[in-house]
Amino acid sequence: MKDLFAKMGLAWLLPGCLAAMTPALALASEAAATAPMPAADATAWWVWPLMLFVVTFIMGIIAVLGRVGGGVLYVPIIGGFFPFHLDFVRGTGLLVALAGSLAAGPGLLKANLASLRMAVPVALIASTMAIVGAMVGLALPTNVVQFCLGATILGIVVIMFTAKKSDFPDVPQADNLSSALGICGIYHEPASKKDINWQIHRTIPGLLTFILIGFIAGMFGLGAGWANVPVLNLMMGAPLKISVATSKFLLSITDTSAAWIYLNKGALIPMMVVPSLVGIMLGSFIGVRLLKVAKPSVIRWMVIGILLFAGLKAMDKGLGTGLLG
Secondary structure: OHHHHHHOOOHHHHHHHHHHHHHHHHHHHHHHHHOOOOOOOOOOOOHHHHHHHHHHHHHHHHHHHOOOOHHHHHHHHHHHHOOOOHHHHHHHHHHHHHHHHHHHHHHHHHOOOOOHHHHHHHHHHHHHHHHHHHHHHHHOOHHHHHHHHHHHHHHHHHHHHHOOOOOOOOOOOOOHHHHHHOOEEEEEEOOOOEEEEEEOOOHHHHHHHHHHHHHHHHHHOOOOHHHHHHHHHHHOOOOHHHHHHHHHHHHHHHHHHHHHHHHHOOOOOHHHHHHHHHHHHHHHHHHHHHOOOOOHHHHHHHHHHHHHHHHHHHHHHHHOOOOOO
16 A cells, blocks of 8 residues: 555655544454354255245145135245245245146137136236236235235135035026127036036126236235136126136136236246246146045135135234234
């Protein structure tokens, strides 16, 4: 430093600069000496992806046996019991729900079970609102979203507990809008060896309901199979098989729209996405094999119990009370 000041012709400034810098250097040295060392993280980085794979593998089995979507289990369970930020959990949850629907959608259309005419107007509304819901969810504080997620999960539990299903709803006459859109069809029922003619009614209330369903799907990353089927089947009067198949196809559109928002905001990371998708897909393959021997009613009650606890955990985490750990 002395040589540098001499070359610049400022050697006469060196004593004053050193005198001015000495107290600051001493203070910085003292702060560095007394500052606590950061605690080393005892958990290796690979432990969490491994745990995520194991949990989603079990989740995939339960989702098939309980006849629920993977997204509705993934978000509350992973968000409540794993140390990941809720934004990343919701983004991955959409991809988890999306994976199954993309695999099943083309086959359901080819089998004439998923109705493209019914799916298009519903998908237009639901996907638009899913984008809005994703943007709102990313803008709100995490604790608010966590609490609302818990309340939504508890609402889903009530729907699962009370909702009935009708294989062939009674639709005496199609309404004007469904007739204008040509929402009707025929499919073959192997059990009765008959061709089933179907049509729908209450189209406008049903489409308005999908405004809320799409918003919730995008905001919480839950998918929407838990709500699509009851609305299509019980409110609009589509046969159960048509409702389930069309719902699967709808998810491929609705969840893709919302997933792009999370991807654009950087809320998707491979460390979560890869083990989650691999785990839940492998678990689904096992679940399909176990479906022949398992009792669906027992699994259904188990799913309701899991969602009930996960919903309460999410609300507890959002409020910050710590009552559930």
